[in-house]
Amino acid sequence: MPVLCSSCVDKRAVLKRPKTGHSLCKECFFWAFEEEVHQTIVAAELFKRWEKVGIAASGGKDSTVLAHVMKLLNQRYDYGLELMLLSVDEGITGYRDDSLETVKRNQQQYELPLKIVSYEELYGWTMDAIVSQVGLKNNCTFCGVFRRQALDRGAIMLKVDKICTGHNADDVAETVLMNVLRGDIARLRRCTTISTASEGDGVVPRCKPLKYAYEKEIVLYAYFKKLDYFSTECIYSPNAYRGHARTLLKDLESVRPSSIMDVIHSGENLSVRDGVKMPVQGTCGRCGYISSQALCKACVLLEGLNRGLPRLGIGKHHRLHDKILSQQPLSEREERKLKSVDF
Amino acid sequence: RYLSLLAGFPMCQVDEDYHDELERAGAPSVSKQCVKCKEATAAVVIRVGDTFCRGCFKEYFIHKFRAMLGKNRIIFPGEKVLLAVSGGPSSCSMLSQVQEGLSQNAHKKLRFSPGIVFIDEGGAVGQSAEERRRTAAELEAVFKATGFPFHIVPLEKVLDLPSKVLMAAPSPSEQPAGAYKTAVGHFLQSSSSSSSCVTQQEEKESSLPDVQESSTPLLQRLMASVETLTAREDLLSTLRQHLLVHTARSEGYSKLMLGDSCTRLAVKLLSSISLGRGAQLAQDTGFSDSRFGDVTLVRPMRDYSAKEIAFYNRLFSVPSVSIPSLDTKAPEKASIQRLTESFVIKLQADFPSTVSTIYRSVPNLPELNRTFYNPRPCCSVCAYTSFNGVFWVRTCDEQAAVRYRAPETADVRTLLCYSCQLTIKDMVSQSPCTAAGSALLFPKSTQEEKRKHVLVQVCCPLFRELVEK
Numbered sequence: 001m002p003v004l005c006s007s008c009v010d011k012r013a014v015l016k017r018p019k020t021g022h023s024l025c026k027e028c029f030f031w032a033f034e035e036e037v038h039q040t041i042v043a044a045e046l047f048k049r050w051e052k053v054g055i056a057a058s059g060g061k062d063s064t065v066l067a068h069v070m071k072l073l074n075q076r077y078d079y080g081l082e083l084m085l086l087s088v089d090e091g092i093t094g095y096r097d098d099s100l101e102t103v104k105r106n107q108q109q110y111e112l113p114l115k116i117v118s119y120e121e122l123y124g125w126t127m128d129a130i131v132s133q134v135g136l137k138n139n140c141t142f143c144g145v146f147r148r149q150a151l152d153r154g155a156i157m158l159k160v161d162k163i164c165t166g167h168n169a170d171d172v173a174e175t176v177l178m179n180v181l182r183g184d185i186a187r188l189r190r191c192t193t194i195s196t197a198s199e200g201d202g203v204v205p206r207c208k209p210l211k212y213a214y215e216k217e218i219v220l221y222a223y224f225k226k227l228d229y230f231s232t233e234c235i236y237s238p239n240a241y242r243g244h245a246r247t248l249l250k251d252l253e254s255v256r257p258s259s260i261m262d263v264i265h266s267g268e269n270l271s272v273r274d275g276v277k278m279p280v281q282g283t284c285g286r287c288g289y290i291s292s293q294a295l296c297k298a299c300v301l302l303e304g305l306n307r308g309l310p311r312l313g314i315g316k317h318h319r320l321h322d323k324i325l326s327q328q329p330l331s332e333r334e335e336r337k338l339k340s341v342d343f
Numbered sequence: 344r345y346l347s348l349l350a351g352f353p354m355c356q357v358d359e360d361y362h363d364e365l366e367r368a369g370a371p372s373v374s375k376q377c378v379k380c381k382e383a384t385a386a387v388v389i390r391v392g393d394t395f396c397r398g399c400f401k402e403y404f405i406h407k408f409r410a411m412l413g414k415n416r417i418i419f420p421g422e423k424v425l426l427a428v429s430g431g432p433s434s435c436s437m438l439s440q441v442q443e444g445l446s447q448n449a450h451k452k453l454r455f456s457p458g459i460v461f462i463d464e465g466g467a468v469g470q471s472a473e474e475r476r477r478t479a480a481e482l483e484a485v486f487k488a489t490g491f492p493f494h495i496v497p498l499e500k501v502l503d504l505p506s507k508v509l510m511a512a513p514s515p516s517e518q519p520a521g522a523y524k525t526a527v528g529h530f531l532q533s534s535s536s537s538s539s540c541v542t543q544q545e546e547k548e549s550s551l552p553d554v555q556e557s558s559t560p561l562l563q564r565l566m567a568s569v570e571t572l573t574a575r576e577d578l579l580s581t582l583r584q585h586l587l588v589h590t591a592r593s594e595g596y597s598k599l600m601l602g603d604s605c606t607r608l609a610v611k612l613l614s615s616i617s618l619g620r621g622a623q624l625a626q627d628t629g630f631s632d633s634r635f636g637d638v639t640l641v642r643p644m645r646d647y648s649a650k651e652i653a654f655y656n657r658l659f660s661v662p663s664v665s666i667p668s669l670d671t672k673a674p675e676k677a678s679i680q681r682l683t684e685s686f687v688i689k690l691q692a693d694f695p696s697t698v699s700t701i702y703r704s705v706p707n708l709p710e711l712n713r714t715f716y717n718p719r720p721c722c723s724v725c726a727y728t729s730f731n732g733v734f735w736v737r738t739c740d741e742q743a744a745v746r747y748r749a750p751e752t753a754d755v756r757t758l759l760c761y762s763c764q765l766t767i768k769d770m771v772s773q774s775p776c777t778a779a780g781s782a783l784l785f786p787k788s789t790q791e792e793k794r795k796h797v798l799v800q801v802c803c804p805l806f807r808e809l810v811e812k
Contacts, residue, residue, distance in 0.1 A: 180616060181690070183700040248686050252617050255679050256573055258765065259617055265761055266621025 007032070014224075018216040018257060026224050033221050037069050037209055038077060044194045046207045047081055047162065054086040054160035054204075056151055057106065057114075059099035062166030064106060064229040065218050066210055070164065071110050084158060085110075088150045089118035090143055091126025095235045102230040109228065117154035119146055123302055131236055134310045139236050141314060142305075145297045149289060155204040162195075167208040170215035170249065173260045176267035178245035192267035203290050214260060285321075294321040309335060379403070387654045391695060397658060404647075404655050408440040409451060411643045417631055418598055418641065419526045420454035425596035426491075427587050428461050430482055430664035434602030436652045437644050439661045441600075442489050455598075459486050459493035460590050462583050466499050466559045467566050468667055481664050494590055499558035501586045502565075572678035574769035576669050577618065577762070581725050591638045603628075603642045606649035606687070609701040614683040620762040623725070648698060725763050 003013045005025035013023035017032070024032065040046075047053060055070055057063045067085060074081050087103050090096050100116065107114040120126050123146060131139045155163050172192055179188040190196075195207035210218065222229055252259035283289065284296035291297070300321070304312030309330070312320070323330060376394065377383045383396030395403060412418055426441060428434040444453035461482055465475035479495050486493040569575040591599045603611065608628045615624055626632045632640040644652070656663060670681045691697040759767060 176616065177613075180613060180701055180704060181697065183703045185704055188704070244690060248683070251676060251682055251686070252679060255676055255682055256571070256765075259679065262619030262762070262765065263617055265619045266616040266624075269622035270624065 015220060018220075018253075019214045019261070021257065029224070030221070033213065033217060034069055034073060034076075036212060038073050040194070040212050041073070041079075041209050044207075046164070046195055046209060047079055049080040050082070051162060052082045052084070052158070052160040054084055054115075054155050054158055054163045055112075056163055056165045057085040057087050057103045058166075059087075059102035059106070059230040060166070061218055061222050061227075061229045061231060062168055062210060062215075064102070064227050065213075065222050066164065066166040067106060067110055067112070068225065068227055070209065071112065083112050084160065085112050085114040086151065086154045086158060086160070086163065087114065087116045088147050088154065089116050089120075090147065091119050091128055092235060093128055095232060096127075098232070099230040102228060105228055115154055115158050117150050117157070119150065122146075122150055122153060123298075125302075125305055127236070130305065133305065133308075136236060138310075138314050142301055143236075145301055149296075149298045151206075152204055152289070160204060163204050163206045164209050165206055166210055168210045168213050168215050168218055169260050169264060172208070172211055172267070173263040174242065174245045174249050176263050177248055178242055181241070181245060188267065188270060192264055212261070212264070386658065389648075389651055389654075400655070401659065404651065405440065405443060407646055408437075408643060409444065409453075411630075411646055412453070415630055415641075417639065418455050421526075422455045422598060423458065423594075423596045424455045424598040424600055424641075425458050425460050425587075425591045425594070426600045427602065428459050428482075428486075429602070430461065430478070430666045431602070432656050432661075432663045433604045433607065433644055433647075433649065433652050435485070435663035436647075436656055436661055437600060437602040438485075438489065439656075439659075440643075442491075457491050458594065458596060459489070459491050460587060461486070461493070461495050462586055463495060463497045464579065464583065464666075464668070466497060466562045467579055467582075468669055468671075469563070470667070478664065478666055485662050485664065494594065496586060496590055498582060498586065499562050501582045501589075502558055502561060569766075569770050571769045572670065572673065573618070573680065574766040576678055576680050577766045579669060581763075581766075584725075588635050588638050588640075597638060599638055599640050601640055601642050602644045604644050604647050604649050604652055605702045606691075606698050608642070608645055609698045610680075610684045610687045612701055612704075613687060614680045615762075617679050617683060618762050619765060620760075623760070623762070645702075725760060 003023045005011050005013045005028050006022045007024055007028040011025035011027070014026050015029060016023050017029065053070070055063065055067050057067055067083075070081075070083055073079065074083060085103060085107055087100060089100060103114065103116075106112075118126075127139070127143055130142050134142065151163060175191045176188065179185075179191055194211050196203075196205050221227075249260065249263070252263070256262075281290055281292060282294075284291040284299055285294050286299045287296060289296045289298065293300075295303075300312055304310050307330075320330065320334065375385050377385050377396035377399050378392075378394055379399035379402075380396060383398065385394035386397045387395050387400050389395060389400075418424060426434070426438055428438055438459065441453065441457050443449060445457070446452075461479075463475055463479060465478065470478070475497075483493075483495065486495075566575055566579070569578055587599055591597075612624060612628050615621070615627055620627065626634050628642075628645075630642055630645060655661065670678055673681055675685045676682055687697060687701070
């Protein structure tokens with residue numbers, strides 16, 4: 001006997017929701033998925049009417065679903081938002097150039113304006129060039145730090161009020177676990193917040209409308225909606241330690257599917273005792289971007305690349321910041337330490 | 344000599360032959376001298392580079408225990424302290440440390456009066472009556488040797504608990520900052536006049552568990568009504584905790600010492616997060632937990648790794664008893680608790696700082712202020728008290744199911760914390776935790792009355808039937 005949809009009790013169920021275990025038909029699943037994103041947006045008051053919102057688009061499943069759902073909800077519930085796509089071109093041959101093609105197709109399908117900012121125009125370095133100097137071990141540090149700033153710079157060029165990113169529930173839960181494994185209290189506290197407060201001039205507030213959407217459901221949604229997305233792993237190796245958190249989360253999910261939400265719930269309700277030292281936010285002495293140090297991480301990494309000392313930004317070398325700012329030469333010993341590529 | 348070079352080596356089953364191999368394989372790279380006295384040959388490697396000789400290891404181990412109690416100043420001289428001993432290496436080591444601290448030749452004597460409690464969980468785990476008797480007899484021998492009063496309590500007793508066990512008894516009036524010093528002063532005066540030793544207390548004989556024949560099947564039915572091992576373990580630990588607190592309360596102890604090691608706490612922290620217990624973390628894993636008001640939970644073993652404890656027990660012949668638990672011999676993915684345990688232990692083998700890093704985040708979490716206690720809502724199953732005002736949160740299932748079902752207002756789940764809702768959800772459908780069942784259970788009672796009865800009645804649906812007959 002075919003299983004009927006537990007919501008409409010009319011059509012045949014085509015899937016079992018990974019999040020709740022309910023059997024649903026295609027239409028009811030779409031409805032439930034979209035409705036939940038809508039609830040998330042409304043409950044957290046993510047957007048205000050007439051705001052310009054940039055959707056961070058990589059061409060992957062999360063951002064494609066995000067763009068689709070945002071466009072749809074904007075019409076269905078009349079948010080009155082002006083949406084646009086924002087992409088970052090890291091300059092990774094065989095990966096980003098292909099995925100940007102997908103973004104360009106999405107732009108036409110959804111009829112949204114698109115802005116692409118590239119590492120090359122912002123920093124003068126492509127990821128390919130960085131990897132050739134840094135090697136495959138710490139390249140993700142460069143990419144991550146540069147992307148964060150690139151998105152902000154792109155957002156300022158587009159004059160948007162907010163950026164929304166495609167982070168899903170799995171990503172958030174994974175980050176909670178990873179910060180516990182690393183003992184990083186400061187990040188543990190902020191990694192579950194759904195939107196960042198407007199932190200200052202150079203920074204555009206960000207939010208995660210898909211925060212409570214399971215990765216599996218995003219894939220199902222994209223599959224049943226036949227969305228056009230790009231699915232290839234980055235050709236430069238993924239972050240190893242995050243992999244442990246990821247494995248744990250996937251195992252937890254297989255034991256109890258609600259685990260992902262439970263981890264997020266835990267993360268949201270952890271509160272840190274007063275008096276724990278938290279980094280103070282300041283601005284970078286060189287580019288004016290937010291930074292807890294004298295120089296922001298992107299400037300330190302860039303300085304390292306330009307001076308041929310790639311290790312400068314890996315690990316902690318705060319005491320060198322003043323030297324870099326005043327353009328003093330580094331001592332021979334310092335240079336030797338920061339030069340070696342085989343780390 | 345016992346020389347292990349692997350940080351994540353499974354410690355409880357130290358195998359002689361395996362050991363010799365290890366020694367041969369890696370010994371040359373490690374200094375064989377004790378890092379402390381720099382004279383004697385090393386007997387233990389606690390962490391990479393930390394080699395200790397027998398004598399220095401003992402001194403280090405004992406000092407750590409005193410330092411933990413001394414630093415926190417939470418146990419007052421002359422206070423009655425109940426040691427929760429499960430029979431495992433960690434709690435048995437704690438028992439031996441207390442014994443050591445109270446002995447006449449101790450350098451700085453501990454000044455509290457201890458008692459021991461063992462909860463016999465055989466009924467929930469599925470041991471036969473014969474096995475349970477044997478275990479209890481083995482432990483009794485260990486306890487008798489200490490000379491402390493002891494209580495062997497079968498878990499079945501939890502079914503007879505008065506419902507007020509969940510209600511925080513009023514805690515003794517807030518202690519001012521100088522209270523500890525005054526108490527020490529009083530104690531010194533009184534003990535010098537009477538010159539009697541604290542340990543010279545009359546020894547209370549506790550008989551072997553006299554379980555009522557009828558309550559074992561009841562407990563078994565309760566455990567069987569829980570469908571997943573995750574929820575079953577969660578329920579068992581809740582029941583155990585209530586019974587421990589109850590025993591302490593009824594026997595007049597004001598502190599309850601738990602033997603959680605730092606390895607155990609790291610596992611507990613990670614599984615608590617995975618079970619949605621993030622808000623309770625500070626209470627569940629901190630040095631002290633005062634959620635029960637008049638009985639404070641203390642964890643003095645939280646600075647020892649499981650490895651240190653295993654080596655100490657082995658070198659100084661501390662007896663421990665191996666008792667099967669719910670997840671003994673269960674596969675890795677049998678439950679969330681089991682999964683996080685094997686995850687932490689495996690990661691610890693590759694990254695030796697895993698446990699200490701996870702555990703390091705604990706003291707940074709806030710502790711519940713006692714004065715906040717009473718007016719705040721409190722979970723009817725685990726007695727978790729919310730301190731940010733947010734108490735009842737819909738679980739993911741309900742959150743997602745906005746469309747399918749409107750939430751009922753008179754739902755028992757509003758009395759439970761997030762994580763206990765999850766546990767109750769895994770119980771069989773006929774348990775009265777569903778909304779319909781709750782209406783049946785509490786037709787006209789107030790919120791307060793409901794709360795009192797939830798532990799016994801929601802957790803033990805079958806128990807209720809029995810009472811009515």
